[in-house]
Every structure is written in C-alpha cells, then in structure tokens.
Amino acid sequence: MHVQSEIIPPKADTSRRWVPVLLLSSQLLAGCDVTRVDEPPSVEQPGDATPVALSSPCGGVTVPLSPVGAAMRAAPNTSIPLATCTGMPDPWLFNMDELDTRLLRFAQTVHGQIDVTTSSFSHASLYFHNNLGWQEGLLTLHRNVGQRWGSSPVPHAQKPIVRLYIGDVLEELNNDGVKVRWDVEEIYPAITALLRQETLAGPETWNVRIAVGRSDGQLGGWNHSKLSIRDRIEVLATSYEVPEHEMAIHLAGEPAQHAADWFETIWAEKNIKCVGDTTLCGTVPAAPSVAATTPHPFRPVNVLALSRGHLDSGVKLDADRALIAGMGATQRSMFFINPGLVGFHLGHQGVFSPIFFEHVADAIARGVDVKFVWGDADEHRLGVEEWKRMQQNLINRFAYRGLNGVQRDVGLCMFHMAAYTDTRSGAKPTSHAKFYMLDSGFYVGSQNLYPSGFIGVAPTPELKEFGFFVDTAPGANEHLATEVINRVVKPVWDFSRLTVPPSEFVSCGGLAYPVRVAGAANTPMGRFTCASDFNLTLDFQRVEYDQVAHARGQTTCTSGPYTVIVGITGTIDTKGIFTGEIAGNLPGLTADTAPLTGTFVKGALNAAFTGLEPVRGVPYDGSLSVRMP
DSSP: OOEEEEEEOOOTTSOSOOEEEEOOOHHHHHTSOTTOSSSOOOOOOOOTTOOOOTTOTTTTOOOOOOHHHHHHHTOTTOOOOEESSEEOOSSOEEEEOSSSSHHHHHHHHHHHHHHTOSSEEEEEESSOOGGGOHHHHHHHHHHHHHHHHOSSSOOGGGSOEEEEEESSOEEEEOTTSOEEEESHHHHHHHHTHHHHHHHSSOGGGSSSEEEEEEOSOGGGOOBOOOEEEETTTEEEEEOOOSSSBEEEEEEEEHHHHHHHHHHHHHHTOTTOEEEESGGGTTSOOOOOOOEEEEOOOEEOOEEEEEEEEEETTEEEOHHHHHHHHHHHHOOSEEEEEESOSSBOSTTOBTOOOHHHHHHHHHHHHTTOEEEEEESOTTTTTOOHHHHHHHHHHHHHHHHHTTOOHHHHHHHHHTEEEEEOOOOSTTOOSSBOOOEEEETTEEEEESOOSSBTTBOOSSOOOOOBEEEEEEEOBTTBSHHHHHHHIIIIIHHHHHHHGGGOOOOSSOOTTSEEEEEEEEEEEEETTEEEEEEEEEEEEEESSSOOTTEEEEEEEEEEEEETTEEEEEEEEEEEETTSEEEEEEEEEOTTSOEEEEEEEEEEETTEEEEEEEEEEEETTEEEEEEEEEOOO
C-alpha cells in the first residue's frame, strides 16, 4: 500500500514533538497487508473515505504481546513506547557480512531516503560515514523540492530540514592515504559541496536547510545511537559503524515516530557543537507541513522502541531495564551477538557488568539456555582471567539461588560463550552487531552490553543508545523470527560454536553427569529388574543453535541371569526436551534399541523407555533419571 502522512508542525508551547497524521481510505487499506499474521483474525474494514489514524493503518487489528514482550513493556521505572502496527519494507532486515550486496543495499537505502524526503531527515551515528551518499542525496533533494514547489525561491518555512548528529570526531585515511579528520566543521562543507556547485551560492539559495551537530564528548555520554529517520514515517536502526559484521532493521509507521522522538531528545541536549543552519541547533525545529508517503505494506507487529543514555535530565536506563525484564520472562533460550562484555577504554578494560551476569544466572537456574557470541575478542579482550571472573559471578549467583553441585556445573555449561568466527573467504572475522533474541522476540540496534552501554557498578558515562525489539510469539509473526534464525542466529552460531573457551571450573565438552538407569520386565521366570548408577557424558559445546547438550554413556546392568550392556545417546534441545535412544546388548547373543524421551528441567534429566528387548520376547520398560546430591 501507499501510506500518506501529513506533517503537522507543533504549537509554540508544545512539549517538543511534532507528529504525522495518516489519512487512509478503505481503497488504500485494501492494498495494505494487514492480515499477514500466522493466524489472521478477521477485521471489519472502514467505509469509503473514512479517515484512519496513524495507530490504525492495520484496520484496528492487533496481536497480543508475548510474555517476554509484556515484561519488557512493563519494566519498572521505564516508559517504553510500543508500536502495534508496523510497515515492513523489503528488505526489512540487513545482515551485513560483506559476502553479498546487503551492505551496498543498506547504503543505497539510506541514500534513497534522503532523496525522497519531503519534510525532515534525521541521522544519528557515532562517526560520520561519507559512503552513505550525502552529497548526491542532498543535491537530489534540493532538485526534488524545487520541482515540487514549481517556482523559485522555495519559501524558507517549506524547505525540508536535514540534521546529522554524530557522537565523536573520526580520523581516517582516505583513498590516497591522507589522514582526514571528520568533525562538524569538516562534515558540513563536505556534504554540501555539490549544492554549492549547483547553486553557485550559499545556503540561503538551497531548497533544504542543513545542520550538523556533535555531542559533547564521552564524559557526558556521547551519542552512540545509529538512526536514519525520514519524515517520521520510515526509520533504519543499526549497529553500522565499522568494517565488521553489522546489522540493521528498516521499519515504517509508528516505530519511526518513536525513533524520531528519541532523536529530538538527544538533538536538543545542551552543549552540542553545531554548524550550518544554526537556527536548527539546540532546539526541536518545526518541519514544513508537506505530505510524505511510504510504499511499504503494514501488518500488526508489536515493536518496542528501546533507548538509554546520559541526558541533561539525568541517566535514562529504559533499554537496560527492559532487557533485564525480558530476560526474567524468557522461558527457553537467549541468544546474544555483541562486540563483547568488557570495556576497552582506559579504566574499563576487563570490566563487565555483574548485573548482567546475575540475570543470566537467574535465567539458567530456571532452565533457560544462554548463548553469547563475543563479536570482537581483540578490542574487547576475552582473556583467561576475565572469563574466570565471569564464571565466578555465575557460581556465586547459583549459590545464592540454592543450586546443588550438579545444577551448578550444568548451569556453567548452559552459558555457551563463543568468539565470533566466519571462515568464509572474504567474510569479516569480527562482528560489531548488537543483537539479542529472547525466546522468539529479537532486538536490533546500537546498544553495547559492556559498561557505558549497559548498567553496571563501575562509574562510567552512559552512552546514548537506541534499538527496536520486535516481539513475536507462536501464531503471531513467527515467520519474522524464523527469518532471523535462518539468516543470523543459525549461521553465526554454526561458524562460531567451536570457539567456546575452556572453563577452569568444569569440562563443558565432556561433563560427567550422574544418572540411574532402571528397567523391569515380566518373564515366565518371574519379574526381572535392573538398575545401574553411572555417569553420562554431556557435551555442551558441539551443539546447534537450538540444542543445549548431547548425551552419551554406557553401563552394565544385571537382570536375572543376564548381564546387559546398556548404551544411551540423545540430545537436549532448548525447549527442555530430551530425545534419544537406549540400546540393550547381550554380548554375542541379541541386541535391541528403543526410543528414550523425556525432559530436562532446571538441570534435571528424566526420561523413559518402553519395549526394549535385549532378550527377544522379554520387553523392558524403564527410566533414566539424574542422581542429585
């Protein structure tokens, strides 16, 4: 569908917000993909020419939040914006490993958004990136505005507003090997060079108003948000900053409004260095009232806008608290990709957040599997001592939660730490992505999980961060989670899983796990029973993304006149299901196998089998169960 938005400037005394209003007729709505949920509900369409507010381009259809999404939305001491109807461009997800055209398409998408801006374009990043087509995009925008207006000059109040907000100065070598410094004084003339050539004059003749700002430095919590927002109706949120594996998400509608609100908040902070049209600096300017459109299909998808950082009003930790709440509601699995968990700046090297590990430990104690892919172990050093201290944090929390020795060892191994690896030719060897998946909901954005990006106990400036959590659940937008798993989670884990660092506390590649196997059979000679205590070997390292551990083991069991060799194999998945096989063998005589199925709950394995006939015609039924201290 083609959604039209009328940008309404604020009144002078408003709270620094201006919002788009969407007017949709039933004819437009008929082309909107509002029922593409996995179990589409029926919806009564509005009558012809009935205005539909921005909150209802999906015809009033909504889907419930998952337990994780509901917990994040209700996180204490937060105000988390929720979008219930979201435009889904194609592509909506950029997984940029530089082995295909995704990075190029991402840059082209940002460039294209500048071209078609009608009211405002707002871009935030840590550093300036000249490869996003700023010069060409602004020149095209200048020409498009002139054509739309149809006469010259374009009134000042009708010129679109373009703002670029960076967090820090970047020094890099250009293609000629010359060091280039990108601060606001260098960025502004660089991005407006083609405008000056076209008009042979200054900004007063341009059909666009432009300002470039920079946050006041790390000590004040510099900007680390990475956003491109067009007309408050389209947004790209990303981790993109360096030549490593990166991710981005492209959404339309309400999520763009929420991102724009965050941009206005950080743009209007005091002490921002700003050049260009300085009337745009230090305030939330009124954008022109010009119709804006987005061509993407909308659907009922719940999207949480998560922001955090040091602000003039104090430290905002909504994104941190939402993640903590989501971790507390996760039932099956967590998967993280992040540059690392320790800082790298002077004074924060090797420092991590014990608060993060407390909640990881609490989740594992409930039976949740946790996988963490450490994106850049060179810059964020993952050394022996750091890894040991992290595991000690888990051990201390397990003790606080009352876990016994078996549960503790299993719990340490259920935190699968792996260093990001991609051995494909041409692939980047490190990842700068900021991604997590809690059950089936997932986050893409800019938030780091080391100190300064996530709440900890060490004093540190809190960086300004932003990202989206897309909430999915069984029967509601599951295909989005499936796409993320197939394109991100599974391939990243497949390449990285064998880089799990060894533990000084437990052997996770071959954990001795105490169990008892028992069985019984009715025979003409009476009831035969058999029981044996032994150790299974659990391998938590060579597992797929949706597996916890592989199990194997062997013992002997005497039943009546027979001594049977019993073998166990199987796999525990992240849903807590054990699927395996039990084998019974009378050496030199007969052998049989039977399915062995059960559950793995809070470190306790319990499974059952029926119909195992190590002696033909004598079926045994029985169980396999953990021996807890």
